[in-house]
Amino acid sequence: MGAEFLKKQAELTDKQFLKIADFIQNNVGIKMPEQKKLMVQSRLQSRLKALGMESFDDYIAYAFSTGSHSDEEIALMIDVITTNLTSFFREKQHFDSMMTTILPEFAKNGFSKIDIWSAACSSGQEPYTLSIVMSEYFRTHPGAFSDFSILATDISSRMLEKAENAVYTMDDVEDLPFDMKKRYFLKSKDEAAQQVRVKPEIRKKVRFERLNFMDSSYPIETDKHIIFCRNALIYFDKPTQEAVIRKLIEHLIPGGYLFLGHSETIFGMNLPLRNVGPTMFRKEIER
Incomplete structure (x- = not known):
């Protein structure tokens, strides 16, 4: 009863x-x-x-x-x-563009340290993917940059805690190449657990903080070269989307890149951004 x-x-x-x-x-x-x-x-x-x-x-x-x-x-x-859905190398073309176009361009322009922001980072797969991408670029292009850092923010304290733990299931990394899994993940010694953990050298490059997109301003200390804000704006109405993007790109260097999710757009918004690829935008350089 x-x-x-x-x-x-x-x-x-x-x-x-x-x-x-x-x-x-x-x-x-x-x-x-x-x-x-x-x-x-x-x-x-x-x-x-x-x-x-x-x-x-x-x-x-x-x-x-x-x-x-x-x-x-x-x-x-x-x-x-709040819904949290993410995966390693989700929307892979964005990371491919980083490797083939954006990072070589930054290296050519003489940038020393690359600062990246993963906004709405959920359970951490996106910022750790970015750390892996940067590590791969450093490995294959020694001397291109001196360092990199990744800021990862989310409104969910529960997701941030999970992200900082950096423990994932074997299924989460199933589609990654074997050499990448071996290079960047540690397999649990408990076979029954079927878990992996991101290696310390990848984790230490990522700093997690809580941030609410609805705050009037964002306390970001260093302007970023690249900002990822993917598949979070779809929950907002159009005016809120534009307001959030405007606050995000206040912390993006001129000529820096903003990545949105595959179903998100800035069409009809008055923003200093130029579309340079699938949901990939570059902040205009003031003349």
Whole structure:
């Protein structure tokens, strides 16, 4: 009887969903259309269970009240709701362009250290891929650059923790060439675990920080040569997308490159960017 009561009370009403959806869009910038209601309900069930609550009314009152517990719960809510999907060398043409065009160009122009930003880095595959790409370029073009660094940011504390651990399943690296896996990953000694970990020399080049795209400005200390912000803007409306990109490229050097996801575009936006490849843009150099 108790289980049936909990199941009945834990259904998310339209009104409750709209309150949560409005909050997510206003504070995180992610649109939550009505068809996402069941997904939100399912994902927040874990929070109700953890807090011992029997209804979403109780949960919403708790999450949106004042106090330190509310700030913590809001962060957990965002972690649970936001979708995190990534893989090593996702949209491989972008990394190929780095190797064949962008890095040789930077080397020719006399850049010494290359600074890269992986925005919306999720569970870490993208920034570690970038670290591998840079390491491969250093290995095959000795002396081209003196150093590189990668900043990786995400709104999800849970994803950042996973990314910093740098532990992945064998399936996650299944499609990588054997020599690359051997060079950049450590296989778990526990055969049953079927896990790998990114090697220390790749991990140490990546620094993780939490960042919310909806903040008025981004506390980025060093302007970047390359920024990856892929498959995150699709959750935002057009004005928010443009505002986020504008804040991102404030930290991109003139002539630097911005990569977006395969379904994202800057069409119709007034931005100092020039399309130079599939969802690859170059910041205009002021004359």
